[in-house]
Amino acid sequence: MSLRGRVLGITLLLLVAALLSSNGLVIGQLRHDLVGQVDERIRGLATVAARLPSLPEVAVEDVPQVRATVEQQLIRDVHLAYLGPDGGVDRVVRAAAGRPPELPRLDAAAVAGRGGRPFRVPATGGGDGWRVVAVPRAGGDGSLVVAGSLGVVNRTVRQLTGRVLLIDSAVLALLGIAGWFAVRGGLRPLRRIEATAAAIAAGELSSRVPELAAPRTELGRLSAALNGMLDRIEAGDAARAASEERMRRFIADASHELRTPLFGIKGFTELYRMGGMPERADVDASMSRIEREAARLVELVEELLLLARLDEEGTAVPLHLTPMDLRTLAADALHDLRALDPQRPVTLTGPGGGPPGGAPVLGDEARLRQVTSNLVGNTVAHTPPGTRVRIGVGTEDGVAVLEVHDEGPGMT
Known part of the structure; x- marks a missing residue:
């Protein structure tokens, strides 16, 4: 019944x-x-x-x-x-x-x-x-x-x-008829709550129970309790979606950050296997380069873990600023490109062309190296093989500049 x-x-x-x-x-x-x-x-x-x-x-x-x-x-x-x-x-x-x-x-x-x-x-x-x-x-x-x-x-x-x-x-007959309509009208707010619950079950988490009565009545307290519960459910669902989005972004960032050092190590090993390092000095330089790339991999993994924790906590990544010269990053980028694609012509110039120059800055070398590695990886991944690449470094109007310029079709 x-x-x-x-x-x-x-x-x-x-x-x-x-x-x-x-x-x-x-x-x-x-x-x-x-x-x-x-x-x-x-x-x-x-x-x-x-x-x-x-x-x-x-x-x-x-x-x-x-x-x-x-x-x-x-x-x-x-x-x-x-x-x-x-x-x-x-x-x-x-x-x-x-x-x-x-x-x-x-x-x-x-x-x-x-x-x-x-x-x-x-x-x-x-x-x-x-x-x-x-x-x-x-x-x-x-x-x-x-x-x-x-x-x-x-x-x-x-x-x-x-x-x-x-x-x-x-x-009794008259009261029964009147009571039927009275009870039906009195239970109308419960039917509205039922309709709201059905909408929420169908996926409309933004639906809320309307204010059916004064807050001190039973229906008023029920509506307030249900709306509070729905707010927590919606907040939990939003937090879950945000967590999944952070996880996807973390995986994408990790793949992007780790690709360039791994490709560099792979390029040096293939170059050695193909006999491109006939001299002992070339082997030592390549091994030193591989060691640095491996160290970068370890550092990148630690930074990605730090980034994930900071992203979860909603705070910014701390920067460690020290005096440095962008020519070091430019030279490493040149070696990375040659290791990743030995057939690709790469030149080191100044900003816009000309001889390279000094580019002293006060910056976080690890973060800047991370940006440079991403630029190098994007150049190799998104330009046809053999496309000319120019790495420019120096000062321009008193501002230190490091640029990676290619002649590919560009991104659309």
């Missing part, structure tokens, strides 16, 4: 219980009051009849005093009889219209013990009961019994019970 059905069902059950309880109490109280009215009337009738002289054994209509009292008391069905001292019926002054009451033994002691209080007896052969009052006669000879039928009371209670049940049924 849906939540709406459960809420409506529980509400209707509580209403049914409340209506039955309240109506039961009202009907019970009404019955008690009606029986009390019957008791008052038969008690008054008994008081008047007990003070009258002995009535002849005729119908009550022939006795004006009793008739007037009965009509005044508005008791439609009355049973009135004289009893002897032993409790036997001497004569019946007014007989019951229907089934008479089934009286217990009412001798003088029993009548005195009842003290004039009304009590209930069944009807002879079943049916509506009777309320009875037994009082001593004025002359002290026997007693008088007056019984009032509860038929009117029972019919009134039955009619009222039927009408109340009909009214309650109509009220």
